[in-house]
Amino acid sequence: MAIYHFSAKVISRANGSSAVASAAYRSASELHDERLGRNHDFSNKAGVIHSEVMSPQGAPExxxxxxxxxxxxxxxxxxxxxxxxxxxxxxxxxEMNEKQGVALARDFVAEQFVKRGMVADLNVHWDKAKDGSPKPHA
Structure with missing residues (x-):
């Protein structure tokens, strides 16, 4: 049975957040933060099966x-x-497999954000829940 979850929040400096650090964590990658002069390395984080930046037509390459x-x-x-x-x-x-889940996430992000002129940093996570079952989310 599908379990619904949808949340939105602001990444803000007032909360002590860095957009670069947040992107590194969500994409399980290492990114250099020029403002802070440091690297954020989350490349050992498991569970990210797909990661891409999606841009609207005409956005700078x-x-x-x-x-x-x-x-x-x-x-x-x-x-x-x-x-x-x-x-x-x-x-x-x-109930979806990884390929179907990535396709669903890409379609949703393209339709709801990229089509409206926004750049989206899409990261699909295929983690395990406490009971061992998949906990896929994007």
Missing amino acids: RLNDRTVLWNEVEAGEKRKDAQLAREVEFSIPR
């Missing part, structure tokens, strides 16, 4: 590079309470 994208977001905001990004997390039905 350089924004498809996650490091460039999030460092430009950080550089464009000067306030200590800047709202840097929105995080939208949603569950993927457990």
